[in-house]
Structures are given as structure tokens and as C-alpha cells.
Amino acid sequence: MTEAENTTGVEKARESSRPKWGQMIAWVVLLLLLAIVALGLKRTQEGPVSVGKKPPAFELTTYQGEIISSADLKGKVVVLNFWASWCVPCEQEADELEAAWQTYKDRDDVIFLGVAWSDMDTKAREYLDKFGITYPNAPDLGTRTSQAFRIRGVPETYIIGKDGLLAHVQIGPFSSVSQITALIDPLLDQ
Amino acid sequence: MLRNFQLTNRQSPITILLLILVSLAIPVTAFAQDADPTAPTDDEVNAIAKEMYCPVCENVPLDVCGTQACADWREEIRMKLAEGWSEDQIKQYFTDRFGDRVLAEPPRQGFNWLVYVVPPIAFLAGVIILIRGVQSWRRIEPVSVGDEPSPQAEEIPADDYVERFEEELRRREQ
Numbered sequence: 001m002t003e004a005e006n007t008t009g010v011e012k013a014r015e016s017s018r019p020k021w022g023q024m025i026a027w028v029v030l031l032l033l034l035a036i037v038a039l040g041l042k043r044t045q046e047g048p049v050s051v052g053k054k055p056p057a058f059e060l061t062t063y064q065g066e067i068i069s070s071a072d073l074k075g076k077v078v079v080l081n082f083w084a085s086w087c088v089p090c091e092q093e094a095d096e097l098e099a100a101w102q103t104y105k106d107r108d109d110v111i112f113l114g115v116a117w118s119d120m121d122t123k124a125r126e127y128l129d130k131f132g133i134t135y136p137n138a139p140d141l142g143t144r145t146s147q148a149f150r151i152r153g154v155p156e157t158y159i160i161g162k163d164g165l166l167a168h169v170q171i172g173p174f175s176s177v178s179q180i181t182a183l184i185d186p187l188l189d190q
Numbered sequence: 191m192l193r194n195f196q197l198t199n200r201q202s203p204i205t206i207l208l209l210i211l212v213s214l215a216i217p218v219t220a221f222a223q224d225a226d227p228t229a230p231t232d233d234e235v236n237a238i239a240k241e242m243y244c245p246v247c248e249n250v251p252l253d254v255c256g257t258q259a260c261a262d263w264r265e266e267i268r269m270k271l272a273e274g275w276s277e278d279q280i281k282q283y284f285t286d287r288f289g290d291r292v293l294a295e296p297p298r299q300g301f302n303w304l305v306y307v308v309p310p311i312a313f314l315a316g317v318i319i320l321i322r323g324v325q326s327w328r329r330i331e332p333v334s335v336g337d338e339p340s341p342q343a344e345e346i347p348a349d350d351y352v353e354r355f356e357e358e359l360r361r362r363e364q
Contacts, residue, residue, distance in 0.1 A: 026315065033308065036301075084246075086258035118245045118259055118288060120266050142289045143245055 048150050048158075048169050055158060055166045056148035060115065060138035063125060068113060068136060077167075077187045078160040079112045079180075082140075082151050084119045085127035090155045093173035094131035100180040101135045109162065110184065115140050117154050159183055162190040230271035238267050238277050241294045242284060251294065 049055050058080075059069040070078075081097060083090040097112065104110035114137035116124040121139060128137055140146050149158060157170040168183050239253035246259040253264070263284070270280045284292045296302040 029311075033304075036304070084259065086262055120262050122266075123262050139287065141287060143291075144289070147289075 058145040062136045062138040077110045080158040085123040087154045089173045099177045161187045
């Protein structure tokens with residue numbers, strides 16, 4: 001074996017022992033992408049926020065311009081109702097929600113809050129006028145609140161207890177005022 | 191009574207001409223009142239709507255979506271166009287209200303860049319892997335069955351273990 005062949009062999013050995021940065025970077029990038037995809041899939045597969053857990057924080061600006069933050073609602077029973085003017089099932093429960101609100105509106109420890117999801121302001125205001133809804137309502141700007149609560153449609157209602165934990169999730173419309181009050185009343189004694 | 195409406199021979203040509211003119215003018219006037227030349231057409235509305243998606247009907251472009259929610263959105267686009275808003279202003283309005291996901295083409299910012307960067311990088315990586323694979327296949331010398339062993343093959347040093355194994359076999363055969 002000649003000296004030249006020996007030198008080539010040594011160079012090859014050196015090359016093979018060198019870290020292959022290109023491959024390493026490619027693997028790292030691939031793993032990062034997979035992690036992002038996995039996180040996205042995990043998030044989409046999750047259902048609505050669980051009862052007994054702390055619900056997500058939110059901040060809404062009502063159609064009257066009032067800013068309502070979840071931080072300001074501590075110690076109150078919060079009835080957070082997601083609705084839309086184009087949603088027929090929402091109309092079924094609109095009167096019931098307003099009637100229930102009328103029974104609690106003089107109390108300081110209960111608040112009803114409507115969130116218009118994917119709705120146009122003009123249509124939403126027409127809807128509120130049509131059903132004579134008096135409790136605060138706000139558009140879901142950027143769909144941030146609905147995404148935080150991972151809602152899957154409207155109507156959906158989240159009842160939060162005085163302890164700040166989610167007490168009930170109502171998927172679909174309420175059928176009566178008594179159904180709503182039966183869910184709220186036990187939370188008033190907390 | 192009917193007699194009062196009967197036309198005299200002298201009045202008839204002028205009156206008939208007037209009646210014809212009036213009858214022709216009425217629908218033209220009515221049409222002119224109904225059709226507002228500045229009102230946005232369906233095509234103008236749909237040109238913007240086809241680049242948008244409402245959160246209610248995922249994967250269905252706004253221009254062909256049949257739900258009431260999408261009809262309301264298209265109506266809003268029509269109103270904004272009538273008010274003189276540009277396409278970009280309308281898209282920004284919807285993005286502010288409903289988030290980036292209403293746009294068919296996400297804005298080039300933050301994590302959205304992945305959508306634009308990853309596919310070309312993946313394509314280039316695939317091309318590089320393919321080229322290197324083809325190059326490595328070419329370096330392998332083809333050996334056909336029945337050929338004489340190449341000088342290179344003869345130069346390969348024998349394995350000690352194989353040699354000892356063959357020696358053992360030969361001894362046993364004797």
C-alpha cells in the first residue's frame with residue numbers, strides 16, 4: 001500500500017468521525033416540526049374545558065363599551081353564554097336566559113354574560129333587541145374567548161362558581177328557566 | 191261613464207302617442223330607481239369572499255358557503271364595498287374581528303411563516319436526498335452472475351474465522 005493511499009484512508013477515516021452538522025440540523029428541525037404538529041393535534045382533540053377545573057381567563061368589551069374581565073368576576077357566579085344571531089337553537093333559549101337573569105339581576109353575586117360568536121355587530125344587536133336581552137353582551141373579538149374555552153358550536157353555556165371553578169357546561173340550548181336556576185342556586189351558597 | 195274615456199278622432203293620434211311614451215318611460219324610470227350603478231355586484235363581493243373562510247364552516251370558502259352566518263358575512267362585505275372600503279381594509283376588518291383564520295392565505299408573520307417556509311425546504315431536502323442517493327447507486331459497480339472474480343475481489347483479505355472454519359471442514363472430510 002502506497003503512502004498516498006494511506007493518506008486518503010486517513011482522510012476518509014477523519015471525515016467519517018466528524019459530526020455531520022447538516023444531518024443533525026435536519027433532524028432537529030424535523031423533530032421540532034413534529035412537536036408543533038403534535039401540539040396542534042393535541043389541542044384540536046381536546047374537548048371543552050373540564051368541569052371542576054379553572055376556566056380560561058377572558059376579557060370582553062360589551063356592545064355598550066364596558067370592559068369585563070374574568071379577574072373582576074371573582075367571588076361571583078358567572079353564566080357565560082356563547083350564541084350567534086344566525087343560530088336557531090340559540091333563539092330557543094334566549095327568552096329563558098333573560099327570564100333567569102331577571103330573577104338574579106338584583107343580586108351582586110351573579111352575572112350573566114353573553115358572547116356573540118362569529119357574528120356581525122348589526123345582526124347581533126338586532127338579535128338582542130328582538131329578544132329584549134338586558135344582561136351584558138359582547139362580541140368575541142378575534143374569537144379569542146371561544147378558542148380559549150374550545151367551544152364546538154353555539155349555543156354553549158359555561159357556569160362558573162364563586163370559587164372560580166367551572167361548575168357546569170351546557171352544550172346546546174336550555175329548555176326552561178327552572179333548568180337554569182337549578183344549576184345556579186346551589187352555587188350561591190358556596 | 192265609458193263614453194268619457196272614449197277617444198275622439200281628433201285627439202286619438204296625439205293621445206295614443208303620449209300614452210305610448212308614458213308607458214315606455216314608466217318602467218325605465220322604475221328600473222333607474224331600482225338599480226344603483228354604484229352598488230357592489232355579486233361578483234365583486236364574491237371576489238373577496240372566495241379568499242375568506244368563516245369559523246362556522248371550516249374548509250368551505252365564504253363565496254360558496256350556504257349557511258346564514260356566511261350569508262351575513264357576504265352582506266357585510268357588500269355593505270363595506272358600498273361604503274367605499276378597499277379589499278385590504280375589508281379583510282383587515284374581518285381579521286380584527288374573527289382572527290387570522292378567516293383568511294385563505296395566512297399573513298406572513300409569527301408561526302404562519304412555517305406555512306411558507308417548510309414546504310420549499312422539504313422539497314429541496316427531498317431533491318438533495320434523491321440526488322445523493324442516485325450518486326451513491328452509480329458508485330456501486332455492477333457485478334453480473336458468472337463473471338470472473340474481479341482483481342479487487344481477490345485482493346480482499348480472507349477472514350481468519352472463515353479460513354479456520356474451512357480448514358476444520360477439510361479435516362473432517364478427510
